[in-house]
Amino acid sequence: MLEIQEIGVRLVGLADIIFDRFIDHSKVRRPPEQKLYLAANNLLVLPQDNLTAFLFGDDPPGCARTFEGKAGKSYLRMGLSHVFIKEALVPFLDADGQEIQFSEFETPFWIHRGSPRVKQGSRSIKQEMKERPVLKEPWGLVFTIQLIKNTLINENKLCNWFMAGGLQIGLGTYRPRFGRFEVLEWNGEKMR
Numbered sequence: 001m002l003e004i005q006e007i008g009v010r011l012v013g014l015a016d017i018i019f020d021r022f023i024d025h026s027k028v029r030r031p032p033e034q035k036l037y038l039a040a041n042n043l044l045v046l047p048q049d050n051l052t053a054f055l056f057g058d059d060p061p062g063c064a065r066t067f068e069g070k071a072g073k074s075y076l077r078m079g080l081s082h083v084f085i086k087e088a089l090v091p092f093l094d095a096d097g098q099e100i101q102f103s104e105f106e107t108p109f110w111i112h113r114g115s116p117r118v119k120q121g122s123r124s125i126k127q128e129m130k131e132r133p134v135l136k137e138p139w140g141l142v143f144t145i146q147l148i149k150n151t152l153i154n155e156n157k158l159c160n161w162f163m164a165g166g167l168q169i170g171l172g173t174y175r176p177r178f179g180r181f182e183v184l185e186w187n188g189e190k191m192r
Helices: 048-056 062-066 068-082 155-168
Strands: 003-015 046-047 084-085 089-093 110-113 117-120 124-125 130-135 140-148 181-186
Touching: 003 155, 048 062, 048 068, 048 089, 048 155, 062 068, 062 155, 068 084, 068 140, 110 117, 110 155, 130 140, 155 181
Parallel strands: none
Antiparallel strands: 003 140, 003 181, 046 089, 084 140, 089 140, 110 130, 117 124
16 A cells, blocks of 8 residues: 655745746747636636646756756656645745735736747857746745655655755746745744
């Protein structure tokens, strides 16, 4: 029988977070509000896939690749089969712990206008300016990790990944400049 541990996590943002929800490969420009992750009643959420990418992403690299060096592939395989975010959509919370709803681009939202660069061979090419929606801090996330007992990843490893990754990796787009966070609470224990 599988031994499954549930770990409650509370994160708090240290920087604004930028969104760039991907829909398709069309060249049609989408307005910034279509790049947000919204649930019913325009509730701002982060899909569990984004937290999984934070932990086990390949490009850009997540915690397993960043912190485990050559063993990263083993951690990636084990993590994708033994570590899950329980909630499909994790609501963003304000400083008072209330869920954040989007209505228009005024506090706590704004639009980032930037021109990303991409590498093409040895050259760096500036792309067209893109508008992306941003949530100002303070923001927070509360979710549950389900960890199936295994030989590589334990609760302590996950906690360390979240603590270091909150500063070095972050969530969202243009990370870690944006989307940095700290672990406020881990499995019922206050971290600061």
